[in-house]
Amino acid sequence: MTSDFPSLPIDAVLPALKTALVDGTNAVLQAPPGAGKTTMVPLALRDADWLAGRKIIMLEPRRLAARASARRMAQLLGEQVGETVGYRVRFDSKVSAQTRIEVVTEGILVRQIQDDPELSGIGALIFDEFHERSLDADLGLALALESQAALRDDLRIIVMSATLDGGPVAALMGDCPLISSEGRAFPVQTTYMPPKPREWVETSMVAAIREALATQHGSILAFLPGQGEITRVESQLRPLFSAKDKVIIAPLYGAMDTRAQDLAIQPAPDGHRKIVLATAIAETSLTIDGIRVVVDCGLQRLPRFDPSSGMTRLITVKSSQASAEQRRGRAGRLEPGICYRLWAEAEHRARPQFSPAEIAEADLAPLTLELARWGVADVTSLPWLDVPEAAKIDQARDVLRALDALDDANRITQMGQAMAALPVHPRLAHMMVRGQQLGLADTACAVAALLSDRDFMRSAGADLRLRVEAMARGRAPGMLGEATRQLARRLKQVGKIVCRPADETTDDIDFTDRVGLLVAFAYPDRIGERRRGGEPRYRLSGGRGGVLPKEDGLAPEPWLAVAELDGQSREAKIYLAAPVSQGVLENHFASQIRTGTEVFWDSQNDMVVARWQRRIGALVLEEKPVHDAVDPAKLTQAMVDGVRKMGLSCLNWSKESEHLRTRLAFLHEQDSENWPDMSDAGLLATLETWLAPYVTGIVRRSQLRQVSVAEALMSGIDWNQRQKLDQLAPTHWTVPTGSHVRIDYRPEGPALPVRLQEMFGATETPKIAGGKVAVTLHLLSPAQRPLQVTSDLIGFWQGSYAQVKAEMKGRYPRHYWPDDPLQAEPTRRIKRPKS
Known part of the structure; x- marks a missing residue:
């Protein structure tokens, strides 16, 4: 390595990694946060002989991490981003002809492999932070391994992870070398601060931050589940400080623009302390200078797909132990630190060790479209770490066929090819393509942007047209509204390249129906007809039901196209929709x-x-x-x-x-x-x-x-x-008296309820299923009440029978209670036999 580079723990294992890639083509590298793997591994490999002047592509799961790591590598080389080191993320790239290391994300790698399966000009693929198990990373690795096996036996593939067990990954990659770095972290004290009963997470977070400010030095990184919680904590903190306190409060989440994100990760000015309020975006890959205190609420927001409703919704869950350790490690990157965990220590031990892989929880329609584009008929033929569930793939194929993306043999269609080229969910891609064909590209891109981002007019009712109109007039409120407008402009630029010009008439489409028709193109299973009665309840084309609040402006509409509703399986609450006439539906959905x-x-x-x-x-x-x-x-x-x-x-x-x-x-x-x-x-x-x-x-x-x-x-x-x-x-079992007693086939196993006296002389427990299963005897008193339950009859006679006899003889003196049940005659009679 260049002498100007900093000394980092990863340096100790770089020779082993280089040797593994000379002797073979694959390697797995395990290194804890702060070891330096993200920045130093690509730089260490850039001059390898086997690279032969080709590029290194490194996949990062988040855009912010991709830009930050590219910037850091370029800084170490004394260059600007876009020279030797560049990046490509959705709608943003800085690369040039001299770029040798590209950091990519947001499905960019999958698109590169699809467009060029031989990966011409690429010598190595690095999958960073693979422990996050994003859908793009799993799919990218599966396609890369198949390309390597079939077309590029000289392609190097490196998987890097901080917490994931690397053994299964190494096995998937042909039992390749597994290299581990010990890392170097300063000690971090852990303090558990469970909230009071029914206390809001924002309240406990503000209290913990105030405690840290009063008792600790250095800047603070606080983890919260989402933008809403960050905004509320920020609003409670800001009144507590004035300019003389020299405290900077910096939110950090994915919906922020690039400039605001960069400000959050920059070091605080001299003499100032920074409080970074972040989602899980700050969990890995980023080093925020000056942080020595972490406050972790222990929650994260993850997308969960509900196959029964066909909906993906964000849910708040407890973070895993591995995630908590990642967050805790942020406090010990530069000096000894402290981590406040806002839950009990006993609860921590009960948390899952790892978060589930996205492939097990996500909507698989985007992945299924990519697989169809790759030409995969049998999903299990690809090298997966976790094979996608067959039922979810089947459901995704149903959706894609309804969108004309697949034919009846599950092969990708011309429409599917166009959809796959657009950087949005297949539903929205189908809407964009159809919108372009109808000359409604601007409106389609606006709707796609609105449905890809958070709603900036949540309190305005369910009418999606109001949002589209606000964007068209430049009245989309706040930073989120502006971000949505920018996304719409970028989608329009991409759409012009991908989609063919308008070739259909829109004479039948009234202005008020346009948004509704476009939504119906995206969600043909959510076209809703108002049911009879005073309540605004709708029957949806997919078989479900939806309901609007009575006061909503769309409540009188006879037909709706529904864009967003909750995950209730029977009758869901409608959040976003637009009206559409029956005539327009019949015209444009004639084939359905x-x-x-x-x-x-x-x-x-x-x-x-x-x-x-x-x-x-x-x-x-x-x-x-x-x-x-x-x-x-x-x-x-x-x-x-x-x-x-x-x-x-x-x-x-x-x-x-x-x-x-x-x-x-x-x-x-x-x-x-x-x-x-x-x-x-x-x-x-x-x-x-x-x-x-x-x-x-x-x-x-x-x-x-x-x-x-x-x-x-x-x-x-x-x-x-x-x-x-x-x-x-058998239905019955013949006992020693000759009685045919019905066998009771219970969930816990077959049972034979029989009076004890009828079993005298029997030495073997009944067995069924070809002698494999013993029938449990429920030995009953003369009054048919349970005396003993046993699957070992001889053991009962020789053991506890004496105690049962002593207890029952006085209660039932007219019944037969012999001293030796093995030699006694079985009987159904009530009176004791005369000697």
Whole structure:
């Protein structure tokens, strides 16, 4: 390394890393925060012989970290950003022909690999802060490894992490070398300050900051979950200080403009103290000079995708232990420090060790579109650290097909190619492309920007048109409004490159319908028709319901396109929407209108009905009664759908059918591959197999009383299974008296309730399932009350029987209580036999 570079802990392992990349192509580097990996590793590798003049691309999970690390590397080289070291983030880049190290983020790397799978001119990829497990990082690594295996066996791939267990990553990368740096951190004292019951996080944060200011020196880094909490804490702190206190309060979150973010991470002027109020954006990659006090609220805000509602919403969760350690380490980067944790020490030990990977929690529609663009049919064929869930991929494909991005074979379409080139969610990309085709590019970009950012007019009601109008007139309030306007301008610039010019007429689109139509292009499953009645309740095309406040200006509208609603699965609160006329919908969604006879279950009348309908999704545009004969198979399927909606309780469950179900459930537990699932979920999922033949001709709930559930359940098993059923799971067991006692197949295992006297002389515990499972004996008193529960009959006779006999003999003197139950005759009689 150049002698002018600072001495950092990472220096000790750089020779090992260089050797690993000479001897092989991949390496994993574990180094704690402050070790210097982000800045020193790219600089150390830039002159490697194997690089042969090609570039190093380093992926950072956040834009602020990407710019800061590029600036720091350039500073160490005595250059400006954009010379040897540059960066590319969404809508911003500083690179030149001489740039050898590029720091990228926001899906830039994925786009580079998609556009050039051979990664021409690139010699190494570095995935920094991989422990954050962002979706872009996981996808980027999977594509990079596939490119390396198929096209670029000389490509070097380095994964760097602070807290992640590097073993699985090294195994994924061909059992490559795992190199660890010890790091160098100053000691940090940890103080736990749990809040008072029901105390707001802002209140406890302000109290902790005031305590730190009074008792500690140096600047403070305070972690809060989001912008709202930061703003409220800032408003409570500012009145406490005057200019003479020389205290600078600096918010730091992702929605801030670049200049404001840079001001927050710069060192405080001499003689001043800084209080940085930050989200998790300051957790990794950044060094904020002068910080020796950390105040951590222990919360973070993460996106969570709800597959049942198709919605992604931000939720506030407790941070993991690894995240808390990352934050704590910020206090010991430059000198000994202190960390205040606003929770109890016992609670800390109960927190999860790591935060879940984004791929397990996120909306997978963007990833699925990228995979289709890559040409992947089988998602599991890529080298994943965590394979995406098949159900979530299937749901994402359903969404993309509805957006015309995929064909019926899940191949990417021309529309999908255009959407993938836009730096927004596929829903918004589809809206932008369609808007451009209709000559509504400006409005589409404004709507896309509004739905990509936080709402700057949350108190203005749900009408999205008011926001679009405010942006068009330059009246978008505050810093957030201005940021949204800038994003709209940038999206318009990108859209001009990606989308073809307008080629459709907009003569039928009234000005008041334009925003609504564009929203419908993004969310075809959220077109809403107002239900009958005084309440502004809407039936959505995707099958869900939505509701507006009565006082909202959109409440009288007969049709809405809904852009944002909460995650409630049945009837969600509508936050953002725009009106759209039925005529405009029918014109521009003609390909999605389905016409024909619909046979379905009418939940209101508990019966199957048939109607001729024109519909968009779940919304009926027109319907008429059907007088012609209806396909019996459709009637049966509709009845099955009705049972699925009502639940299994609508069937006529006799004691015989309940007992059969528990026997089959027991066998499924023993051998799930060969015996059917008898759980509610299992039976409901397979109604077409076992119940459908028995509801043929039935169209009303009341007629289900005719169905023999036991017979239907038996139809779900084959002839061989029927022969084995009584052998493996008999209904009764013959006890020593000759009585046939019914076996009770309970969730905890089979049980045989039998009077103790009937088991005299028996030495073996009954066993079923081919002798594999012992039946638990519930030995009963003469009054049929439990005396003993045992799966070891001989042990009971030789052990606790004597105590049971002593207690029962006086209570039931007319019953038989022999001294030696093993030699006694079993009996059903009440009186003691005469000798």
